[in-house]
Amino acid sequence: MEAAGVPRDSRRAPAQVSLRSEARLIERLQRGAFEYVTRYTNARNGLVADTSRAGSPCSIAVVGFALCSRLIAVERGWSSRRAAAALVLRTLQFFWESAQGAGTHATGYKGFYYHFLDMESGRRVWDCELSLIDSALLVAGFLCVREYFDGMGKDEASIRKLADALYRRVDWCWAQNGAPALTQGWHPDSGFLHYGWEGYNEALLIYILGLGSPTSPLPRDSFIHWTLTYQWERMLGQDVLYSGPLFTHLFPHAWIDLRGIRDAFMREKRSDYFINTCRTVAVQREYCERNPREALGYSRDVWGISAGDGPVAHGSAEFAKDHRHFGYMARGVPFGPDDGTLCPWAMLATLPFTPEAALIGTRTLLARYPQVCPQNRFVSGFNPTVNADSGGWLSAGWYGLDQGLLVMMIENARSRLVWSLMRRAPEVRRGLRRAGFRGGWLS
Amino acid sequence: MARSQRTAATRRKKTYDLVIIGAGPGGLAAAEFAARLGARVALLERERLGGVSLNTGSVPSKSLIRSATLFAAMREAARLQQPAQAEPVADLQRVIARLRRMQRRIGGYHSEARLKRAGIELHYGAARFVDERLIATNMGRFPFHHALVATGAGPTRPQIPGLIEGSYLTSDTIFGLEKLPEHLAVVGGGALGCELAQSFCRLGSRVTIIQDEAGFLPGEERDAAQVLAQSMARDGVTIRLNTSVTGARVGKAEVVLRTQNYGRTAEVQADRVLVSIGRTPCTDGLSLESAGVRADTATGIAVDEFLRTSNPRVYAAGDVCLRHRYANVAERTARIAVHNCLAKGRPMRHTALTIPWCTFCAPEIAHVGLQVWQARNEGIPIRTFTVMMQDIDRAILDRQDVGFVKLHSTGRNDKIVGATIVASRASEMINEVCVAMSTGIGLRELADVLHIYPSQSDAIRIAAMDLDEPLAPG
Structure with missing residues (x-):
């Protein structure tokens, strides 16, 4: 099968790879991912579509990734600084001026934002929740652009002012709902979601941002309370702080340089979050090599089990007797769920951690299944077992989260740009310190 | 002898060493143990022998689960047949009839005749405390030196507007x-x-x-x-x-x-x-306040670590007073209560028990000892060794490879402090860990024990072996 945009040379999986040897491939795929951001942004307000599908609303998390991607584009020469600053400013202005309130059609409340917004009006859609993690990803984007746009021009000064104000507006303590740890969100009809964050996951980012807030700082104990739910396990040959889906590890790392700094938990385990993600990659590779569910395509060099689109159960979704496929879902290993669906973008997103595994995996995937990367952009999900005769099940279009994350992770591997910017943010350093992180660049 | 002295002597003679309310797993075990100790025992039961476990709990549900497992196996077998068979659907009457036969057979081990032969007085009727040393039913009065409340727990009633009594089923019905x-x-x-x-x-x-x-x-x-x-x-x-x-x-x-x-x-x-x-503890109608026994509607009778209530003559055991509402716990704590009130020697603490439990789904989920979050809350550093059942040969061969074995040990040494097993026969496998924990066998010793190959319980040995395994290369 000839896939558009995938040159013939990428069909071979080379034995030896490095960032340098694969520079052209990496550049092409990073640029391809960034072009999603360009193509699916509403230039009037900076909102970015959740997916490329017709009628898709905006996802605030994608906006956060997109804000950061725009400055990466400047550094890569894909965009002018002035144009990027203008669009970033429009985005910040939109969020600053959008309706905050407890009503069902606001854009946000208490400085947080609803998960999905109308691309034009920016109002809440789909009866969605006020989402803590998606708000945190957006707010991280605010801080990132504040640190990058340090010029004297009017736009850049406005960016710094607005980004700072937007961060300060978030009422992190409110999101505890009187409990020691954070909730997952709030719904205008039914109040706080009645479950919190259990076990290690992407909530690390929320805690760091919340602990660092100058206006509504989370208490130190909130982080300790959350980490009490951590699970440290020896599994598939690795000692890991367990979290099944790959994205849960990657989201905090996309923003924050967690290399060599340790909180109390990691000091006790003599590890750190960066090493932990390297080991998680090892678990993923080992699992896919063992391939217990006998999925087609899985191997030591084709892995990447995370949140993404996937095939749905055959027959009636409501009462089908065979619910082996889950649609869009956070998949994880080794405890599942695993329905044979891979996230083709996920291997490359681990480039800063295990570059060789990421590049060999990506090369192997592209060689075997070039259809997963139309127009140099990875699709959200791919299931080689379903519809195997016709090349496997393939998610239609693209998802913004995957593309934004990929742009940032590749940049962190190439230049450490995002990490450097966020290291400069005093709130991030304060958040990390208040969470108990010590050592490394925090010293 | 003066009349008053004779009356007191007669009363002492008629006073039971132990009156037990509730003939479920706890009450029956207590009665049999107390009788063996030579005590004069009265066992009072409101409805049927065997309690929740035999009549509406563990026994019938496990029989139903076994029948359901057969149907799941038939569906699996149908995939090996040619041509494909029709979807098997159970005849519930036959399933229930089988369940009743099993109940009768298991119930026979604690029949009225056996209790009588053991010297236990069995009386039917709703019991209530009259005062601190007397229990009554509509059939008689039972003065006691000690009493044990083992009335269990029943289904919690829902507070759902419109869902009236009789319009829904519970485990009782x-x-x-x-x-x-x-x-x-x-x-x-x-x-x-x-x-x-x-x-x-x-x-x-x-x-x-x-x-x-x-x-x-x-x-x-x-x-x-x-x-x-x-x-x-x-x-x-x-x-x-x-x-x-x-x-x-x-x-x-x-x-x-x-x-x-x-x-x-x-x-x-x-x-x-x-x-x-x-489930809600069954304390209604017991007039516990007449005996000075403190209780709460949700948590049941308050007991100390020796299972003594606020009335030192009255003990409680099982679901009516404990958080772990399982038949094995009811039976064991009832024996502890009898030991503490009748036997000589040091009193026993129910809090020292290592309690395993299991949810009998497919796969089964069994647990014993500390959970990870409990250990972390208590500041106990623990390490967890996990083996997936999908990597166990016998589980693969049985097509029962969903689940895992997790062994928790203290960070300092190889002592096992807890385990969670998710496997098709987790209820059987967890017992090996219980033995190890009770006897102080550590992970290294467990790893040295030869297990049958292939066997699902070999997963426990393999998990234990991980203690000294170096990390795999990435």
Whole structure:
């Protein structure tokens, strides 16, 4: 099968790879991912579509990734600084001026934002929740652009002012709902979601941002309370702080340089979050090599089990007797769920951690299944077992989260740009310190 | 001898050494143990011997699960047949008839005749305390030196507007069904709710389970609950998590439940509804206050570590006073209570017990000892060694490779402090860990014990071996 945009040379999986040897491939795929951001942004307000599908609303998390991607584009020469600053400013202005309130059609409340917004009006859609993690990803984007746009021009000064104000507006303590740890969100009809964050996951980012807030700082104990739910396990040959889906590890790392700094938990385990993600990659590779569910395509060099689109159960979704496929879902290993669906973008997103595994995996995937990367952009999900005769099940279009994350992770591997910017943010350093992180660049 | 002295002597003679209220697993075990110690024992039962476990709990549910497992196996076998067979659907009357035969057989071990031969006085009737040393039923009065309350717990009644008594089933009534429900709605995702939801699905009912939490089995390890949710979904159970039932409409042949999931309302229409939202200690009608016994409606009778109530002559055991509401705990704590009130020697603490428990779904979920979060809350550094059943040869051969073994040991040495096993026979496998924990066998010794190959319990040895294994290269 000839896939558009995938040159013939990428069909071979080379034995030896490095960032340098694969520079052209990496550049092409990073640029391809960034072009999603360009193509699916509403230039009037900076909102970015959740997916490329017709009628898709905006996802605030994608906006956060997109804000950061725009400055990466400047550094890569894909965009002018002035144009990027203008669009970033429009985005910040939109969020600053959008309706905050407890009503069902606001854009946000208490400085947080609803998960999905109308691309034009920016109002809440789909009866969605006020989402803590998606708000945190957006707010991280605010801080990132504040640190990058340090010029004297009017736009850049406005960016710094607005980004700072937007961060300060978030009422992190409110999101505890009187409990020691954070909730997952709030719904205008039914109040706080009645479950919190259990076990290690992407909530690390929320805690760091919340602990660092100058206006509504989370208490130190909130982080300790959350980490009490951590699970440290020896599994598939690795000692890991367990979290099944790959994205849960990657989201905090996309923003924050967690290399060599340790909180109390990691000091006790003599590890750190960066090493932990390297080991998680090892678990993923080992699992896919063992391939217990006998999925087609899985191997030591084709892995990447995370949140993404996937095939749905055959027959009636409501009462089908065979619910082996889950649609869009956070998949994880080794405890599942695993329905044979891979996230083709996920291997490359681990480039800063295990570059060789990421590049060999990506090369192997592209060689075997070039259809997963139309127009140099990875699709959200791919299931080689379903519809195997016709090349496997393939998610239609693209998802913004995957593309934004990929742009940032590749940049962190190439230049450490995002990490450097966020290291400069005093709130991030304060958040990390208040969470108990010590050592490394925090010293 | 003066008249007053004679009366006192007669009263002493008629006073029971031990009066037990409730003839469930705890009450029966206590009565038999006390009789063996030579005590004069009266056992008072309101309804039937065997209590919840035999009549509406463990015994009938496990029989139903066994029948359901057979139907699941038939479906699996059908995939090996040519041509394909029709979908097997159970005849519930036959399933229940089989269940009743098993109940009779198991109940026979504690029959009235056997109790009588053991010297135990059995009396039927609702018991109540008259004062601190006297219990009465409508058939007589039972003065006691010591009393033991072992009345168990019953299904918690739902507070759902419109769902009137009689319009729903509980674990007390579901085994009286004569026909397989076409669509069974199960409210509650605890152990019994999950067991029955999966069983009825496997027997051929359409099943929807509604749980107001983010996962099943709150209190169990989240990975275990995750594996169970996947298994139930694979069986075809429709799962609605984070969903509460806000109301009900009872029709002639169906019940419509109104549900709410974060502002989204929906309806579930079913021909039968099973409510399984927990168990409430059975203290109604006991007049505990007459005996100076303190109790709470939700948590039951208050006991100390020796199972003594606020009246030092009165003890309690099992579901009526403890958080762990299992037949094995009821039986063991009842023996401890008898030991503490009748036997000589040092009193025993129920808090020292190592308690295993199991949810008998497919796969089974068994646990003993500390959970990870308990250890971390108590500041106990622990290491967890995990082996997936999908990597165990026998589990692969049996096509029962869903689940895992997790052994928790203290960070300082190889002492085992807890385990969670999710496997098709986790209830059997966990016993090996219980023995190791009770006898102080550590991970290294366990790793040295030869196990049968191939066997599913070999997963425990393999997990223990990981203690001294170096990390694998990435």
